[in-house]
Each structure stands twice: as C-alpha cells, then as structure tokens.
Amino acid sequence: MIDAAIPDFLLALPAGTRTPCHGRGELYIHPIRSAPTKADTVEAKALCAQCPIKAACAEHAIRHGETDGIWGGLTPAERRARRRPDCGTEPGWRSHLSLGQSCLTCREAHDDRLREQRLKRLEHEHATHGGSLAGYRLERLLGLPTCVRCRAVRQEYYAARPQPRRWHRHGQGSAAA
Numbered sequence: 338m339i340d341a342a343i344p345d346f347l348l349a350l351p352a353g354t355r356t357p358c359h360g361r362g363e364l365y366i367h368p369i370r371s372a373p374t375k376a377d378t379v380e381a382k383a384l385c386a387q388c389p390i391k392a393a394c395a396e397h398a399i400r401h402g403e404t405d406g407i408w409g410g411l412t413p414a415e416r417r418a419r420r421r422p423d424c425g426t427e428p429g430w431r432s433h434l435s436l437g438q439s440c441l442t443c444r445e446a447h448d449d450r451l452r453e454q455r456l457k458r459l460e461h462e463h464a465t466h467g468g469s470l471a472g473y474r475l476e477r478l479l480g481l482p483t484c485v486r487c488r489a490v491r492q493e494y495y496a497a498r499p500q501p502r503r504w505h506r507h508g509q510g511s512a513a514a
C-alpha cells in the first residue's frame with residue numbers, strides 16, 4: 338500500500354493504531370526496482386498478516402483494480418485471480434451461479450441477453466426456413482404467439498411420425514375386488 342491517497346478502508350483502523358505497512362512502503366512498491374524482490378514480498382505479506390484491516394485492504398485493491406504492489410497480503414497476480422467479474426455481465430452471472438449466489442441485476446441482464454439471442458435465432462429460422470420446429474419452440478419459449486408457418490411444419494411433422502405402439506398389461510382386472 339502507498340500513503341499518497343487515504344482510502345476509505347483505512348477509516349476502519351482502530352484509533353491510535355497504525356497499519357503494519359506504515360513507513361515500510363518500499364516493501365510494497367519499491368521506489369526504484371520495477372519488480373519487488375522475493376524477500377520483500379515475503380516480508381510485506383508477513384506484515385499484512387498481522388494487519389487488522391487486511392480483508393478490507395485486499396477488497397479495496399481488488400474493487401479498484403489496483404495493478405501494483407501488495408495489498409491485503411495479495412500480490413497483483415493473486416488479486417487478479419480473485420477479481421469478481423462485474424455485475425450485469427455474463428461472466429458475473431456465471432460467477433454467482435458457481436458460488437450459489439443470487440443477484441437480481443445479473444439474472445435480469447442474463448434473461449435480457451437470452452431473450453435477445455432467442456429473438457435473433459427465431460428471426461434466422463423464419464428467414465431461412467419460413468417456418469420450422471425450432472421456430473415453434475422458440476416462439477413458445479419467448480411467450481410469443483406461434484406463427485402459422487411454424488405451426489404448419491409442426492403439424493406435418495407429427496402427422497408423419499409413426500404412432501407410438503400401445504402396450505397393454507395382462508392379468509389385471511380379474512384379481513381386483
């Protein structure tokens with residue numbers, strides 16, 4: 338962490354205390370070396386491990402996409418790996434799903450995208466085939482009235498299909514009281 342701007346999460350620090358990184362900025366972002374040494378990183382992480390606001394510090398850096406230095410005990414690569422995709426995007430929706438979370442913003446955005454995709458596919462079905470079974474299914478999924486051409490294809494399809502064989506069970510009826 339660097340001392341240039343005071344981020345909000347530092348306000349959670351108990352009064353009269355300092356963060357373990359205070360005055361040790363060179364371990365976190367070295368003024369000359371572009372990459373930290375392994376020893377600096379190990380020491381910086383050890384200091385962060387004792388910090389009362391470690392989780393908030395990491396969260397702040399991840400949320401703000403801080404690219405340099407150690408924050409909350411995490412290196413830039415470790416922060417990138419933990420970065421949650423933005424809400425409202427497909428990766429955001431998938432990330433909630435994998436964590437078993439529900440998010441209204443992501444679900445609504447996902448549903449909107451799904452609807453758009455289905456509308457496009459329906460348009461394509463109509464343009465290429467006139468009417469089709471897939472078109473009929475899409476119309477039902479989209480809650481639209483089914484069109485005459487898709488209905489006709491579907492009726493033809495079911496009329497041409499062999500009737501399923503009916504099975505009868507034997508030996509029933511006589512034993513019933």
Ligand code: SF4
Pocket residue numbers: 338356357358359384385386388389390391392394395407408409410
């Ligand atoms: S977690 Fe580490 S970088 Fe963040 S304030 Fe604490 S000691 Fe400093």
Ligand SMILES: [Zn+2]
Pocket residue numbers: 423424425429430433440441442443
């Ligand atoms: Zn979300």
Ligand SMILES: [Zn+2]
Pocket residue numbers: 463467468469472473476483484485486487488
């Ligand atoms: Zn149709």
